Amino acid sequence: MADFTAMEAWVASAVRWLHVVTGIAWIGSSFYFIALDLGLHRDRNLASGADGEDWQGRGGGVHHIQKYLAAPEQMPEDLGRFEWESYVTWLSTLSLPGENDWEAQAEGPSRHYAEAEGFADVQDIVLGSCSMCHSAEPGWEGLQGAPKGVHLDSAKGIAENAKAIYLQAGLSRAMPPADLSFMERTEREVIRRWFRAAMEG
Ligand code: HEC
Incomplete structure:
Protein backbone atom coordinates (compact mmCIF):
# COMPACT_ATOMS: atom_id res chain seq x y z
CA MET A 1 0.00 0.00 0.00
CA GLN A 74 -27.21 10.25 -47.28
CA MET A 75 -25.54 10.22 -43.90
CA PRO A 76 -21.88 9.17 -44.12
CA GLU A 77 -21.00 6.15 -42.05
CA ASP A 78 -17.74 7.63 -40.89
CA LEU A 79 -18.84 11.05 -39.67
CA GLY A 80 -15.96 12.47 -37.64
CA GLU A 103 -9.70 10.45 -1.75
CA ALA A 104 -9.97 12.13 1.63
CA GLN A 105 -12.26 9.35 2.79
CA ALA A 106 -10.00 6.64 1.46
CA GLU A 107 -7.10 8.12 3.40
CA GLY A 108 -8.98 8.18 6.63
CA PRO A 109 -8.54 10.80 9.34
CA SER A 110 -5.01 11.98 10.01
CA ARG A 111 -5.36 10.64 13.55
CA HIS A 112 -4.54 7.29 12.00
CA TYR A 113 -1.01 8.51 11.23
CA ALA A 114 -0.52 9.89 14.72
CA GLU A 115 -1.47 6.51 16.15
CA ALA A 116 0.75 4.45 13.88
CA GLU A 117 3.89 2.84 15.23
CA GLY A 118 6.94 5.07 15.03
CA PHE A 119 5.09 8.38 15.19
CA ALA A 120 6.98 9.58 18.28
CA ASP A 121 10.32 9.10 16.49
CA VAL A 122 9.04 10.77 13.34
CA GLN A 123 7.82 13.69 15.40
CA ASP A 124 11.32 14.13 16.89
CA ILE A 125 12.90 14.02 13.44
CA VAL A 126 10.45 16.42 11.83
CA LEU A 127 10.59 18.88 14.72
CA GLY A 128 14.37 18.75 14.49
CA SER A 129 14.78 18.92 10.70
CA CYS A 130 11.69 20.62 9.31
CA SER A 131 9.93 22.84 11.84
CA MET A 132 12.52 25.64 11.77
CA CYS A 133 11.15 26.45 8.31
CA HIS A 134 7.70 24.90 8.41
CA SER A 135 6.02 26.97 11.10
CA ALA A 136 3.93 30.11 11.21
CA GLU A 137 7.00 32.10 12.25
CA PRO A 138 9.97 30.29 10.76
CA GLY A 139 13.34 30.72 12.40
CA TRP A 140 15.03 30.38 9.03
CA GLU A 141 16.12 33.72 7.63
CA GLY A 142 14.21 34.98 4.60
CA LEU A 143 11.10 32.87 5.14
CA GLN A 144 7.81 34.56 5.86
CA GLY A 145 5.33 32.00 7.09
CA ALA A 146 5.37 28.25 6.56
CA PRO A 147 6.51 27.42 3.01
CA LYS A 148 3.54 26.35 0.86
CA GLY A 149 1.37 26.51 3.95
CA VAL A 150 2.87 23.25 5.21
CA HIS A 151 3.02 23.44 9.02
CA LEU A 152 5.23 20.81 10.63
CA ASP A 153 5.66 22.15 14.14
CA SER A 154 2.97 20.14 15.91
CA ALA A 155 1.76 16.54 16.08
CA LYS A 156 -1.40 17.61 14.30
CA GLY A 157 0.49 19.27 11.45
CA ILE A 158 2.79 16.29 11.06
CA ALA A 159 -0.10 13.80 10.99
CA GLU A 160 -2.03 15.91 8.50
CA ASN A 161 0.96 16.11 6.18
CA ALA A 162 1.95 12.44 6.57
CA LYS A 163 1.80 11.67 2.89
CA ALA A 164 3.73 14.80 1.86
CA ILE A 165 6.40 14.07 4.47
CA TYR A 166 6.68 10.50 3.18
CA LEU A 167 7.06 11.68 -0.42
CA GLN A 168 9.33 14.68 0.19
CA ALA A 169 11.60 13.35 2.92
CA GLY A 170 11.02 9.57 3.07
CA LEU A 171 11.03 8.42 -0.52
CA SER A 172 12.91 11.36 -2.02
CA ARG A 173 15.43 13.86 -0.70
CA ALA A 174 13.48 16.86 -1.92
CA MET A 175 13.22 18.08 1.67
CA PRO A 176 14.96 19.64 3.47
CA PRO A 177 16.06 21.71 0.47
CA ALA A 178 19.68 20.94 -0.41
CA ASP A 179 19.70 18.96 2.85
CA LEU A 180 20.16 22.26 4.68
CA SER A 181 19.20 20.78 8.02
CA PHE A 182 21.20 17.61 7.54
CA MET A 183 19.19 14.40 7.78
CA GLU A 184 20.58 10.97 8.45
CA ARG A 185 19.79 8.20 6.01
CA THR A 186 18.37 6.24 8.95
CA GLU A 187 16.00 9.10 9.75
CA ARG A 188 14.47 8.87 6.30
CA GLU A 189 14.14 5.16 6.86
CA VAL A 190 12.23 5.83 10.11
CA ILE A 191 9.80 8.04 8.16
CA ARG A 192 9.26 5.34 5.55
CA ARG A 193 8.68 2.63 8.13
CA TRP A 194 6.18 4.76 10.05
CA PHE A 195 4.19 5.69 6.95
CA ARG A 196 4.08 2.11 5.71
CA ALA A 197 2.97 0.91 9.16
CA ALA A 198 0.16 3.47 9.07
CA MET A 199 -0.93 2.33 5.60
CA GLU A 200 -0.93 -1.30 6.59
CA GLY A 201 -2.42 -0.88 10.05
C1 HEC B 1 15.50 25.46 5.08
C2 HEC B 1 14.07 25.51 5.15
C3 HEC B 1 13.29 24.20 5.00
C4 HEC B 1 13.45 23.05 5.71
C5 HEC B 1 14.46 22.74 6.79
C6 HEC B 1 12.44 22.14 5.21
N1 HEC B 1 11.70 22.74 4.24
FE1 HEC B 1 10.10 21.95 3.28
N2 HEC B 1 9.96 23.61 2.13
C7 HEC B 1 10.79 24.70 2.20
C8 HEC B 1 10.48 25.60 1.13
C9 HEC B 1 11.17 26.92 0.85
C10 HEC B 1 9.42 25.01 0.41
C11 HEC B 1 8.73 25.54 -0.81
C12 HEC B 1 9.46 24.96 -2.01
C13 HEC B 1 8.84 25.40 -3.28
O1 HEC B 1 8.25 26.47 -3.33
O2 HEC B 1 8.96 24.63 -4.24
C14 HEC B 1 9.12 23.77 1.07
C15 HEC B 1 8.09 22.91 0.67
C16 HEC B 1 7.76 21.75 1.33
C17 HEC B 1 6.61 20.92 1.03
C18 HEC B 1 5.58 21.22 -0.03
C19 HEC B 1 6.06 20.64 -1.32
C20 HEC B 1 5.12 20.95 -2.44
O3 HEC B 1 5.61 21.03 -3.55
O4 HEC B 1 3.93 21.12 -2.19
C21 HEC B 1 6.65 19.87 1.88
C22 HEC B 1 5.66 18.73 1.97
C23 HEC B 1 7.81 20.02 2.71
N3 HEC B 1 8.45 21.18 2.35
C24 HEC B 1 8.19 19.13 3.68
C25 HEC B 1 9.36 19.26 4.43
C26 HEC B 1 9.83 18.25 5.35
C27 HEC B 1 9.13 16.93 5.63
C28 HEC B 1 10.97 18.73 5.89
C29 HEC B 1 11.87 18.06 6.90
C30 HEC B 1 12.30 16.73 6.60
C31 HEC B 1 11.21 20.04 5.32
N4 HEC B 1 10.22 20.32 4.44
C32 HEC B 1 12.27 20.85 5.68
C33 HEC B 1 11.76 24.94 3.16
C34 HEC B 1 12.20 24.01 4.07
Whole structure:
Protein backbone atom coordinates (compact mmCIF):
# COMPACT_ATOMS: atom_id res chain seq x y z
CA MET A 1 0.00 0.00 0.00
CA ALA A 2 2.77 2.42 0.89
CA ASP A 3 4.49 2.10 -2.47
CA PHE A 4 1.16 2.69 -4.08
CA THR A 5 1.50 6.21 -2.67
CA ALA A 6 4.47 6.98 -4.91
CA MET A 7 2.73 5.47 -7.91
CA GLU A 8 -0.39 7.42 -7.09
CA ALA A 9 1.66 10.63 -7.14
CA TRP A 10 2.94 9.76 -10.62
CA VAL A 11 -0.52 8.84 -11.86
CA ALA A 12 -1.90 12.07 -10.39
CA SER A 13 0.72 14.03 -12.30
CA ALA A 14 -0.03 12.13 -15.54
CA VAL A 15 -3.78 12.66 -15.16
CA ARG A 16 -3.21 16.36 -14.49
CA TRP A 17 -1.24 16.65 -17.73
CA LEU A 18 -3.88 14.70 -19.62
CA HIS A 19 -6.43 17.13 -18.22
CA VAL A 20 -4.43 20.19 -19.36
CA VAL A 21 -3.60 18.80 -22.81
CA THR A 22 -7.12 17.60 -23.64
CA GLY A 23 -8.44 20.90 -22.25
CA ILE A 24 -6.24 22.74 -24.75
CA ALA A 25 -7.38 20.41 -27.56
CA TRP A 26 -10.98 21.08 -26.58
CA ILE A 27 -10.55 24.86 -26.63
CA GLY A 28 -8.64 24.58 -29.91
CA SER A 29 -11.33 22.57 -31.69
CA SER A 30 -14.03 24.89 -30.29
CA PHE A 31 -12.21 27.89 -31.75
CA TYR A 32 -11.76 26.10 -35.05
CA PHE A 33 -15.48 25.36 -35.39
CA ILE A 34 -16.41 28.90 -34.41
CA ALA A 35 -14.03 30.22 -37.10
CA LEU A 36 -15.41 27.70 -39.56
CA ASP A 37 -19.01 28.81 -38.98
CA LEU A 38 -18.06 32.49 -39.20
CA GLY A 39 -16.13 31.97 -42.44
CA LEU A 40 -18.81 29.91 -44.19
CA HIS A 41 -20.01 31.26 -47.56
CA ARG A 42 -23.77 30.79 -47.48
CA ASP A 43 -24.70 32.57 -50.70
CA ARG A 44 -23.52 30.03 -53.25
CA ASN A 45 -26.65 27.99 -53.91
CA LEU A 46 -24.82 24.70 -53.67
CA ALA A 47 -25.95 21.78 -55.81
CA SER A 48 -25.40 19.43 -52.86
CA GLY A 49 -28.13 21.23 -50.92
CA ALA A 50 -25.62 22.28 -48.26
CA ASP A 51 -26.21 25.60 -46.51
CA GLY A 52 -22.66 26.91 -46.96
CA GLU A 53 -19.13 26.08 -47.93
CA ASP A 54 -15.57 27.14 -47.35
CA TRP A 55 -12.21 26.39 -48.89
CA GLN A 56 -9.27 26.14 -46.58
CA GLY A 57 -5.62 25.32 -46.81
CA ARG A 58 -2.83 24.64 -44.40
CA GLY A 59 0.38 22.96 -45.41
CA GLY A 60 -0.38 20.43 -48.15
CA GLY A 61 -3.65 20.14 -50.06
CA VAL A 62 -6.85 22.12 -50.11
CA HIS A 63 -9.86 21.33 -47.91
CA HIS A 64 -13.37 21.84 -49.23
CA ILE A 65 -15.86 21.95 -46.41
CA GLN A 66 -19.64 22.08 -46.74
CA LYS A 67 -22.06 22.55 -43.90
CA TYR A 68 -25.54 21.00 -43.83
CA LEU A 69 -28.05 22.46 -41.40
CA ALA A 70 -29.84 19.12 -41.05
CA ALA A 71 -28.70 15.59 -41.83
CA PRO A 72 -27.85 15.26 -45.54
CA GLU A 73 -29.84 12.87 -47.70
CA GLN A 74 -27.21 10.25 -47.28
CA MET A 75 -25.54 10.22 -43.90
CA PRO A 76 -21.88 9.17 -44.12
CA GLU A 77 -21.00 6.15 -42.05
CA ASP A 78 -17.74 7.63 -40.89
CA LEU A 79 -18.84 11.05 -39.67
CA GLY A 80 -15.96 12.47 -37.64
CA ARG A 81 -16.92 13.89 -34.28
CA PHE A 82 -14.99 16.25 -32.04
CA GLU A 83 -16.14 15.11 -28.66
CA TRP A 84 -13.35 13.14 -27.08
CA GLU A 85 -11.54 16.34 -26.08
CA SER A 86 -14.39 17.46 -23.86
CA TYR A 87 -15.14 13.96 -22.54
CA VAL A 88 -11.53 13.27 -21.63
CA THR A 89 -11.16 16.71 -20.05
CA TRP A 90 -14.19 16.08 -17.84
CA LEU A 91 -13.34 12.48 -17.06
CA SER A 92 -9.81 13.45 -16.08
CA THR A 93 -11.28 16.06 -13.73
CA LEU A 94 -13.29 13.35 -12.00
CA SER A 95 -10.26 11.16 -11.52
CA LEU A 96 -7.81 13.87 -10.45
CA PRO A 97 -6.53 12.35 -7.21
CA GLY A 98 -6.39 14.73 -4.27
CA GLU A 99 -9.06 16.93 -5.75
CA ASN A 100 -11.99 14.81 -4.70
CA ASP A 101 -13.73 13.83 -1.51
CA TRP A 102 -13.45 10.12 -2.07
CA GLU A 103 -9.70 10.45 -1.75
CA ALA A 104 -9.97 12.13 1.63
CA GLN A 105 -12.26 9.35 2.79
CA ALA A 106 -10.00 6.64 1.46
CA GLU A 107 -7.10 8.12 3.40
CA GLY A 108 -8.98 8.18 6.63
CA PRO A 109 -8.54 10.80 9.34
CA SER A 110 -5.01 11.98 10.01
CA ARG A 111 -5.36 10.64 13.55
CA HIS A 112 -4.54 7.29 12.00
CA TYR A 113 -1.01 8.51 11.23
CA ALA A 114 -0.52 9.89 14.72
CA GLU A 115 -1.47 6.51 16.15
CA ALA A 116 0.75 4.45 13.88
CA GLU A 117 3.89 2.84 15.23
CA GLY A 118 6.94 5.07 15.03
CA PHE A 119 5.09 8.38 15.19
CA ALA A 120 6.98 9.58 18.28
CA ASP A 121 10.32 9.10 16.49
CA VAL A 122 9.04 10.77 13.34
CA GLN A 123 7.82 13.69 15.40
CA ASP A 124 11.32 14.13 16.89
CA ILE A 125 12.90 14.02 13.44
CA VAL A 126 10.45 16.42 11.83
CA LEU A 127 10.59 18.88 14.72
CA GLY A 128 14.37 18.75 14.49
CA SER A 129 14.78 18.92 10.70
CA CYS A 130 11.69 20.62 9.31
CA SER A 131 9.93 22.84 11.84
CA MET A 132 12.52 25.64 11.77
CA CYS A 133 11.15 26.45 8.31
CA HIS A 134 7.70 24.90 8.41
CA SER A 135 6.02 26.97 11.10
CA ALA A 136 3.93 30.11 11.21
CA GLU A 137 7.00 32.10 12.25
CA PRO A 138 9.97 30.29 10.76
CA GLY A 139 13.34 30.72 12.40
CA TRP A 140 15.03 30.38 9.03
CA GLU A 141 16.12 33.72 7.63
CA GLY A 142 14.21 34.98 4.60
CA LEU A 143 11.10 32.87 5.14
CA GLN A 144 7.81 34.56 5.86
CA GLY A 145 5.33 32.00 7.09
CA ALA A 146 5.37 28.25 6.56
CA PRO A 147 6.51 27.42 3.01
CA LYS A 148 3.54 26.35 0.86
CA GLY A 149 1.37 26.51 3.95
CA VAL A 150 2.87 23.25 5.21
CA HIS A 151 3.02 23.44 9.02
CA LEU A 152 5.23 20.81 10.63
CA ASP A 153 5.66 22.15 14.14
CA SER A 154 2.97 20.14 15.91
CA ALA A 155 1.76 16.54 16.08
CA LYS A 156 -1.40 17.61 14.30
CA GLY A 157 0.49 19.27 11.45
CA ILE A 158 2.79 16.29 11.06
CA ALA A 159 -0.10 13.80 10.99
CA GLU A 160 -2.03 15.91 8.50
CA ASN A 161 0.96 16.11 6.18
CA ALA A 162 1.95 12.44 6.57
CA LYS A 163 1.80 11.67 2.89
CA ALA A 164 3.73 14.80 1.86
CA ILE A 165 6.40 14.07 4.47
CA TYR A 166 6.68 10.50 3.18
CA LEU A 167 7.06 11.68 -0.42
CA GLN A 168 9.33 14.68 0.19
CA ALA A 169 11.60 13.35 2.92
CA GLY A 170 11.02 9.57 3.07
CA LEU A 171 11.03 8.42 -0.52
CA SER A 172 12.91 11.36 -2.02
CA ARG A 173 15.43 13.86 -0.70
CA ALA A 174 13.48 16.86 -1.92
CA MET A 175 13.22 18.08 1.67
CA PRO A 176 14.96 19.64 3.47
CA PRO A 177 16.06 21.71 0.47
CA ALA A 178 19.68 20.94 -0.41
CA ASP A 179 19.70 18.96 2.85
CA LEU A 180 20.16 22.26 4.68
CA SER A 181 19.20 20.78 8.02
CA PHE A 182 21.20 17.61 7.54
CA MET A 183 19.19 14.40 7.78
CA GLU A 184 20.58 10.97 8.45
CA ARG A 185 19.79 8.20 6.01
CA THR A 186 18.37 6.24 8.95
CA GLU A 187 16.00 9.10 9.75
CA ARG A 188 14.47 8.87 6.30
CA GLU A 189 14.14 5.16 6.86
CA VAL A 190 12.23 5.83 10.11
CA ILE A 191 9.80 8.04 8.16
CA ARG A 192 9.26 5.34 5.55
CA ARG A 193 8.68 2.63 8.13
CA TRP A 194 6.18 4.76 10.05
CA PHE A 195 4.19 5.69 6.95
CA ARG A 196 4.08 2.11 5.71
CA ALA A 197 2.97 0.91 9.16
CA ALA A 198 0.16 3.47 9.07
CA MET A 199 -0.93 2.33 5.60
CA GLU A 200 -0.93 -1.30 6.59
CA GLY A 201 -2.42 -0.88 10.05
C1 HEC B 1 15.50 25.46 5.08
C2 HEC B 1 14.07 25.51 5.15
C3 HEC B 1 13.29 24.20 5.00
C4 HEC B 1 13.45 23.05 5.71
C5 HEC B 1 14.46 22.74 6.79
C6 HEC B 1 12.44 22.14 5.21
N1 HEC B 1 11.70 22.74 4.24
FE1 HEC B 1 10.10 21.95 3.28
N2 HEC B 1 9.96 23.61 2.13
C7 HEC B 1 10.79 24.70 2.20
C8 HEC B 1 10.48 25.60 1.13
C9 HEC B 1 11.17 26.92 0.85
C10 HEC B 1 9.42 25.01 0.41
C11 HEC B 1 8.73 25.54 -0.81
C12 HEC B 1 9.46 24.96 -2.01
C13 HEC B 1 8.84 25.40 -3.28
O1 HEC B 1 8.25 26.47 -3.33
O2 HEC B 1 8.96 24.63 -4.24
C14 HEC B 1 9.12 23.77 1.07
C15 HEC B 1 8.09 22.91 0.67
C16 HEC B 1 7.76 21.75 1.33
C17 HEC B 1 6.61 20.92 1.03
C18 HEC B 1 5.58 21.22 -0.03
C19 HEC B 1 6.06 20.64 -1.32
C20 HEC B 1 5.12 20.95 -2.44
O3 HEC B 1 5.61 21.03 -3.55
O4 HEC B 1 3.93 21.12 -2.19
C21 HEC B 1 6.65 19.87 1.88
C22 HEC B 1 5.66 18.73 1.97
C23 HEC B 1 7.81 20.02 2.71
N3 HEC B 1 8.45 21.18 2.35
C24 HEC B 1 8.19 19.13 3.68
C25 HEC B 1 9.36 19.26 4.43
C26 HEC B 1 9.83 18.25 5.35
C27 HEC B 1 9.13 16.93 5.63
C28 HEC B 1 10.97 18.73 5.89
C29 HEC B 1 11.87 18.06 6.90
C30 HEC B 1 12.30 16.73 6.60
C31 HEC B 1 11.21 20.04 5.32
N4 HEC B 1 10.22 20.32 4.44
C32 HEC B 1 12.27 20.85 5.68
C33 HEC B 1 11.76 24.94 3.16
C34 HEC B 1 12.20 24.01 4.07
